[in-house]
Amino acid sequence: MKQLRYFAVGLLLVLGFSTIVLADDFSHIREVLHRIDEQSRFDDTDLASVLTVITEDPEKGLEKMVVRQFRRDDGERFLLLIQEPSVQKGQGYLLEGDNLWFYDPSSRKFAHTSMKESFQGSDARNADFSQWSYSSSYKIVDYSDGTLGKFEVYIIDLEAVDDTVPYPYVKLWVTKGTNLVLRAEEYSLTKRLMRSALFPNYAKVGSGVIPTQMIFIDELVKGKKTQITISEISTNKLPDHVFTKAYVERVSR
């Protein structure tokens, strides 16, 4: 009986120690997620850029869209203005904190919309243009070491802890040392692979980095993918009036 008690206590100690070891194993991965968040935020500067969105759909063929983006992370603001095609020119998305409005120039109305909606029918979602945090919106489930192309990476499995993110499960391929997300797989609640994302190019902007090429692959519709190329990046201070409904109305047709 006494031996059994010693065995039970020993087992509990081993399990407890293992838990502590496992928790410690995730701590440096948690630090990696923090660094990804830090270097993708631009709290001290504004960002302006041009996004060229090319969607390849097996049914509809190639579609091109040019979008002017203004972004201010301090205050959670962004403005997306569609420049091409001419049919959609003047449509815009204005984010102010928790509120995202879509502006339709033909009705001259602003309508509330959701970050989880698809962006103009492409494989990108409105949330892809805003800031959200890997470190606070996800918990680490597991990780392993691996390589992607010529880069050594951490392969990290994440599970969402809030509903601010578009997908509940994510697998990330993150470069060791530079903490760049090269690849992401996004899964549904039933762990079905929904979308893959590839980030083969980055640009250094101040103390942060920004992906200059993003490829989103619809894993459910064969051959459907969207590529977003970012150009004309500027970190010049933008006037406050850019992030207002008044500016959206003036700039739209």
Add this chain to the structure above:
Amino acid sequence: MKRIFALSLTAVLLLSSAVFAEDFDFESLFGDDLFMEIEESTSTTAVEDALLVNEGIEVGGQYHFNVNGSRTYMESLDPSDAFSANLGGQIFLDARPNPDFRVFAKTSLNYNTNFSEDQQEEQDKDQKQVSLRLTELFSDFHHNNQVYFRAGKQNVNWGVGYFFSPADVINVGRIDPTDPDADREGPVALKAHYPIASNNYYLYLLFDGVEKFSDLAVAPKLEYVMGKSEIGLGGFYQTDKVPRVMATISSTVGSFSVFGEGVVSFGSDKSFVEETVPSQENPFGYKLVERDDTIFQVTVGGRRSYTDPDGRFNFSGALQYFYNGEGYTDQEMLKDFRLNEMALGYFFGQKQLSLSDFSFTGRHYVGAMVGWSDMFNSKLSTSALWLANLSDGSGQLTASLSLPALSSIKPSVGVTRSYGEEGTEFGLLGPTTTVFAKVTIGSGSF
């Protein structure tokens, strides 16, 4: 920009053999340095200002040509056929000589071809066939990028309802519940817009029908952002019209966009029919009365789009309820009045009643719409629209099916069923069923 597109296009074409992520060649995609140099902008104009300037005048618009045929069935009557062609479009001009000034004009042009057997005088026919309408003509300017002005004929963003918007007393045109996305005619107005952070303050001066200074209408509005919602508070005042105050709310709840409006008016601008004892003054047993009591109107609704991961179920939907305090409480009296041709002829002939007096005569309305586009990844799309006056039990249900397009020829078919007793709002002459077909030919925007 062309270079970026060419590079992007090349990349897409190079990768086009990859259908899923696993098909990509990761060795080549992630084989080089990840960082690329940023192109420094050489422009001396600020980006945000460059978007506010056009070289010359931008011209654009929309063109449509469609052919419509229908057959209407009514109880105890032979079916009646209609066939028509409709040709028209919109043209806009947008001039932006500098970031501080802009002039915008939009016109609508319609040419209606009437194929009915009714013969009309040639001159009269021409007048009805061509219509040119100025939709918008305004200028934009500002004071120190703090207060923004829009002066002229303009569509006004006032009210948040989809099928019904009782708060919108500003726009000249009202929402057509059977086509809620259609453009509405706006007023001639001066708008002053003062945004502060996420909040917005507006003041409108309205000039339509103004013959003297005291005829000017004034409409202030405030928009406050609170959490995930936007609250609007506004008012309307004009000397010869009843004053109104209104509140709106728009928000998101999960994946739903929700909205609501509440309006309090101190009286009504409408004339109302009331039963009375027949007399020399009121020969048909009806008289017109005004209302000067406090009237409430409330509407709530929501919209949602849903696309399943496989793209088979692309749904969009909207649902809205409208409590209309301006509606009649006695619907039986109203039905009798609508069926009394002599009384109708008298009051409308004398212009004592107008069509606007007879719009939204019920107290309770519902509007609902469901659309399913690219059904099961096919080229078929369908939609259904239901509008109902719950007070008199009448309504209208329309279902349509868009068929696969042949080049730019887009056919659609559908059926509309109006129900309700005779004399009701939607079933005025009794239940009717109309089947229709429409072909849109070579239409599009430019």
